[in-house]
Structure formats: structure tokens, C-alpha cells
Amino acid sequence: MATTIATVSITSGDLTPGSPLAVNATSTLMKTGLTTGMTMMEMGSVDIAKDYEGQLFADGPATDNGAYFIYICNKSTDATYYMEYKLHETEIGRLYAGDWMWVPYNASDADAEVEVKGKTGINTIEYAMFKSAWTLPAAEA
């Protein structure tokens, strides 16, 4: 069984003067509802042109209502650059230069693909998905 561990540390010494912020968490990624670790993943890097909207992860290979985790980091350095994080055609949030995100994904229905859209300029992103189940697209005849 593979072991995948994700930790986060959120800190600030001056957000609330006299009361430093320190939020820490650690999780071990498991398959859907089980105590066995995830065994599949993919990762990569891609440039997204300004106003181009593409699928980072199609929903077809994923098991509906499964357990997945997605990491995306916007590697751009110009503070005005950002990419939109979308599910199907709905923008959830904006990942600005230098930002990263770590979110669960469950392929909730047939229209739940993970999409990204470049804004302002060419955004270079790194990404990874950790999967509890995945089916390769069928071979073409």
C-alpha cells in the first residue's frame, strides 16, 4: 500500500498583533471511505494562454463520487497574472502568481470536469492529482 501524506502550515505573526496565527494539519490520503492508501496519481506542468480555457482533468476517467485530491500551483511571477479554477463552467476561485491550492475532488456528476482558464498573460502551472480510482479512455478501433 502506498502512503501519501499532505501537510499544511498557515502562519502569520502580524495578522492579529499579540496573537500569532499558526494553523497546522496533516492528512494521509485514503481511497474512498477506506483505510487503504491511494495508489494512483499523475502530475505535470502546462502553459495556459491568456483567455484559453481547458480541461485539466476530465471527469470521464474518474469514478463518480469518488475520492481524489488536486494540487495546482501558479508558477507565474507577475503579480497581475492569474488563472481561474473552474468546475465545469463555474469559476470557483482565482489562483494568482505564486499561489497554490489543494482541494478534494469527487467527480460529482457527468459535468464535473476540472477546468483552468489563463488570465492576463501566459500562466505556467504545475499540477498533480492523487486518485482512488481511474479508468483509462477506451482504445480506439
Added chain:
Amino acid sequence: MATITATINVTSDILSYPIAISKTMTMKKAGTSIGLDETLGLRTKKFNSTTAAEIATLGDLTNDGAHKIYIRNASTSKANFFYVAYHNSAAAADTAETIGKLYGGDWMLMPYNGSTDINVASSTTEIQYLEYMVFADGVVEALG
């Protein structure tokens, strides 16, 4: 202006070579180098039903901002979970848009544009605790 940093580390032995993701970000206002300086506070909420609850509300934050939300299922059961959804009504498995599921111990940190509610719903009537915090790129003046 405050300085809020968030660091992620992910290690895995899924592949035959080690995976080690490590990245630190400083949370900034949209399109600037100015740090975020507002939050809606760190909260813990107890759930003992499957009724959905809003943890971020449309209208509390400036629209199209560089907000971020941290959420953690503070319970330990890997059989139970919370749905998290970007939606203006109850979160559910097939709600547009359900973001994903947080099982016991799982956490997430995601960007949020403030244009719709963020809802959560427990999968069980057993007691579960959710920990969450909104880092805001602007809170509306009327919200205390």
C-alpha cells in the same frame, strides 16, 4: 498589511521514485503585492445531522477577490466525510458545483472568488467537527 504564509508539503511513494511537493505562498490581494489583512476568524463547528450549512456567504466578501478558504474535517473516521460545494443551497453529491469530499483528517486550502456561497454537509448523523477559516481579500463594510 499583514503577512500570511501557507506552506504545503506532499510526500508519496505511489511511484517508483519519491514524490515531494513543497511550496510556500504569501496570501496577497488580487493582482498586487499587498498582503491579505482580514479573515472571518478560525471556527470549529459541530455537526450531528446531514443538514447543509453555509461557511462562506455570498455578499460577505468582495466579489472576484483573491479570497482563500481553509477547511479541515477535524474528526477521525475515514468512513464519514463532509461534502464541500460552491452553491447557493444545500451541498450534496450531485450539486453543481460539488467540489469534493473531506474524510476524517482531510484538509483543503482553495482560492475562492466570493461570488457564491460555500456550503458543507456531513455524510452522517454521527458527530463530526469541521474547522474552517476564510482569508479575505475584502470584507463588506456592513459585516462585523
